[in-house]
Amino acid sequence: MSTAYTNNSEPTVELSGLLAAIRDRRATVGIIGLGYVGLPLALTAVKAGFTVLGFDINETHVAQLNRRESYIGHIPSGQVAEAVEQGRLEATADFDRLGEPDAILICVPTPLTKHREPDLSYVEASARMIARRLRKGQLIVLESTTYPGTTEEVLKPILEATGLKCGTDFFLAFSPEREDPGNPDFSTSTIPKVIGGDGSDALALADALYSQLVVTTVPVSSAATAEAVKLTENIFRAVNIALVNELKVVYAAMGIDVWEVIDAAKTKPFGFMPFYPGPGLGGHCIPIDPFYLTWKAREFDITTRFIELAGEINTRMPYYVVDRLAEAVDRTGKAFSGSRILIVGIAYKKNVGDMRESPSLKLIELIEARGARTEYFDPYVPVIPMTREHAGLAGRRSVELNAATLADYDAVLVATDHDNVDYRLIAESGTLIVDTRNALLRAGLHGSHIVKA
Template identity: 50%
Template sequence: MTVLSPPGAAAALAASPDRPVPGWEGREGGLLAEALVARIAARTARVGVVGLGYAGLPLALRFAECGFPVSGFDIDAEKVAAIAAGRSPVHGIPDGRVAAARIAASADPAGAWACDVLIICVPTPIGRHKEPDLGPVSAALAALLPHLRPGQVLALESTTYPGTTEEYVLPALRAAGLTPGRDAFVLYSPEREDPGNPEGTVGRVPKLLGGATPTCLAVGQALYGPVAGPLVPVSSLQVAELAKLYENVFRAVNIGLVNELKRISHALGLDVHEVIDAAATKPFGFMPFRPGPGLGGHCIPVDPYYLAWKARELGVPSDFVELAGRVNDAMPGYVVSRLRDALDARGRGLRGARLLLVGLAYKPGVPDTRESPAAEILRLLDERGAVLSYHDPLVPRFSLARGGRGALALESQPLAPDLVAAQDAVVVVTPQPGIDFAALRAAARLVVDTRGIYRDAAVQPDGTVFPGSVSPGSVSPGSVSPGSVSPGSVSPDSVSPGSSPSAAWPSGALCPGTPPSGGFSLGTLPFETRGDFPPRAEPAYHRVIQA
């Protein structure tokens, strides 16, 4: 990893095969690239960030805190007004930090002309058919086009498929009459934000950097060197684009694998978390991932489809990537099926059942519901006639689209014991900070745990246990986890009041020689022999099941 200082960048410029030629003069009288590097070194270069969301705002703040004048552009007028007033529109970024940065925020792209650097940080979602939607990138470039000029850097940080910068950014530059590497400088340097991480990532995490030409790369090193973590320059724009996709697809594929392992473990009656913990004791060649209710957010559920789309365009199979996407997409349906089975075992159907979802955001510590599996779980339950409510301290309101039936408008409900006790089931989707999960469990009739919060959760959806037996999944074989039941004892929430452990049969057990069910009943036995065949205890149900 080589980080060039501004003098080093200038030397690299002099050695570049595409060294700027006289013709366009910088404002300070030198060649454009050299003049730009000098302004960067002096912290007089104005940096413009297009898109002031979870990726763009931290980047703009970092440049401002390192002494650069910063402009910010966003089509969201409320976001612009908040920043102008010194308030943060992004959860987890303090207002004081935004106020101190004094970012010149605007919804008018005309101010881009005054910027020496323009960095695009806009969303790259997928369409209805899982195809890349580069509409926000196209719109940002179209808005900037009239305001591009010689001597500017134009960088893209949005996650996208290999070839996007060449297919979208370079043509926009040429449409403005500019030549990459001579008149203006094109970069791709993907964001590596971790929403909800209070420490942030800009300035700490290594930063990938690709340039359209060697001169572009040298200018990019001079630009990002003072503000980023260790720079990782790569040989081309496409290498940087594919590396960023690979980072996220790697995670999506492994989550797909562990979600499939969860379904297999449940079919075997095994606790998937115990299996993972056991495998994780291997000190090499293994990385533990945890299953969940599906993927959510701005990257992990989206990026595999960007890679698969590009692979199809190239005529290359991407079966593994697409399969992982299908597995992860199916997890909300699996959660609903586990919930249905648990309710069925307790004599309750989904239709008309009162259900409370806990956590609607896609991950803990954020209010972002984009691609959240909770939305799909809500949709599936709504289609089946359940009576729905939710609790999420960071998502005060949520609207669920229901096609021709109109939207279902919901508001977060306080997690009061009376509310919890009134539900037929509580589904834990996202464990937001501050939720008292012990109190939740104590008040609930049934908890469906999709995240492994309760390590003694039952594996089987009926959750049945009988007095004198240990609930499935309550203790690891041969050991007792802190706070769990002791070997041979009964899980505290699994016994029917008044039952007698000494007068019960284990689940499914029959006395030797007993005919199948229906062969005899206690009523057919002489009274004096009935004591030899004590009545089977009524089953109790474990209060928590895995899903």
Template identity: 65%
Template sequence: MLSREAHAGVIGLGYVGLPLAMTVARNGFRVTGFDIDAAKIVSLEAGRSYIEAVPDAVVAAETAAGRFRSTTDFAGLADCDVIVICVPTPLTRHRDPDLSFVTRTTQAIAERLRPGQLIVLESTTYPGTTDDVVKPILERTGLASGADFFLGFSPEREDPGNRDFETSTIPKVVAGDGPDASRLMQAFYGAVVRTLVPVSSNGTAEAVKLTENIFRAVNIALVNELKVVYEAMGIDVWEVIEAAKTKPFGYMPFYPGPGLGGHCIPIDPFYLTWKSREYELPTRFIELAGEINSAMPKHVVTRLAEALDIHSGKALSRSKVLVIGLAYKKNVPDTRESPSLKLIELIEERGGATCYFDPHVPEIPPTREYGAFRGRRSVMLDEETVKGVDAVLISTDHDSVDYESLARWAPLIVDTRNVFHRKGVSAPHIVKA
């Protein structure tokens, strides 16, 4: 590792795996990326990236230099000295952890496991997964962790759309199963990131990631609840937050929205609530936060229906709504767990018609929950389109949207992101929700 002669394999070339693979390759390691999606491999072999955080030029350069290749053939895992698992960890329909991607990937590694390899899990999960789920699968080969192979956990900390940080500049929490694994983890990641944060165990490292996202989920739930209460009082929660954050100590601003999105905040807290049942301990704060955040799309649609009734006398069931933003956060194409999809579903369940505009998402990708929406395409955001709907619902506040023109054209706007106030645009037909 110190000489950069180790061959690294990264399994899962998505929002976590591809940036990691490019970072490792740029630091002089030979990297093989593995993914079951053949379309991704075709794109990468042509020097094209499908993730905004990784420019085409970086993929092309590392491929041309011979430091990066990608494949769907997992037989190549046998040649890797370090194998990093970056696969999804979603929830089941019953909101329980779904570790099927992790277990299948670990089984694929076990089939090729050899002495001397370092196996790393980066997928977010509950404390104990690395040692209690991954390790037994690998040790069924007859090889022992800490003696024949080495096992560690390092939580991913990617933030799509954040221009201030990239994989190499985000402090990296690392842990290993025993002292030798810990040293190897520090040697590997220390070669590719600027700052290491070693912790005592894999379980601790797993808990770090959950704590980060539970903190955010609980605080977002708090301001979402305050939003509903202050609305009833005729108080603008956004104005309250802006004033409160001028206090130079003891306060950190969080902002309300139409619901939680992304792979982390809506999902990670439920990993801990599930695991806590094993210890017969309740997680009331976390579960309440989940309930509040999950209720936000319904609250927004209720506000939309009320605004339509007041401003046009038209019921939602007879209205057409243009949803601005399909991605879960601004300036990215990531639709995972996006509240926009839930908003569209709720509007249509009430008889309304919808269309959407998103400059980053030209077409709705396939999802497990919203398969019926697959293939719907973004409309043009022009005067004719906007004047042809009864209301515009701001779900994601992409910077590239012309909000001034939107305010002139739209008969009614329901703004869940306070974007018009931030742009200095106010009018009677703009309603916050």
């Protein structure tokens, strides 16, 4: 393990006591936010031998966890049950208990406002709740993705308003989450963890904790650097996805299949990394994180034109897909207005039920705004949950996928390429299929009624 920190001063009682408790795994770990990041982290900490106290405002989720049940599809209830039965995992909605943990890890959402500005309300609320019970000898770590400077400029003042001093009485660090829900190849414990501290003591403590949870840690010089690392990772992905989305539009106009181009290009053993187009960006990271940096950059009179252009391209993809869908329906002799469209896949990515920022929700609204009717099928999302931006779609239910129902639709739009969807049934029973993920060709299915978008 590398160490980017040095400290030649005499350790305080708070530092030495907390460091010993972490190394001996006597420390209690508190986790605020038990969602797609917080719950896997809690189970990882339990597996490493720590006792975990999880905090969440969703009392239904708290009750489910304490009943040994998981509410996240790719996390088996058996893992939750084992942790609870060992007496090492407890969930609570009582934030007055924040004085109990020795280390508190903040895993709350950091969305954008309607004006594409950072919404740190969940982070700030968490900091204020911690401050009410903050005691000497606690380590506070922010994991939520945010702009460089948040840990020291936002969290630290709230916590120090208690009269306790950061770096002496309590310790503050940032370690960005790197979860990829549903990825069978990587879990919380097998992904390297970047760590930045507000001072060398905080870095040492955070490194001591995470080095027992994950395969390796990557200490960096500051919390702001760690915050920048996370943004850089997701901006890299957003920009490259925008590039292939733009290439898709250009090559389609030329009669060239962008997926064939990418598959051929990736045979080059150096200098090329494949990214794939889609109907738009989804998830909590890639559609949002780049705008955290563009917002912060304005403070320094810097315009992030490249990042903003990528955002514009990706944001336009649902509109492009709906245009292609309407054109394909019109060519069959059926007016798009009044047609029936089945959307296959409502989650933002394959093989999970995660609906955060799913482009499928935007697709539904755009299609229906043009007079068509939509229904959806998704084996992971039986009911569309309430979302901030698409509240009017909450409560809609997935239909059954069979030959009879498929024949009743004027078009099937493949928006998410779940592995457990019967694409052969879709190809054989659907009259028109518009595929945004190249799912049917990858399944070896061809036909003049299959259109790519």
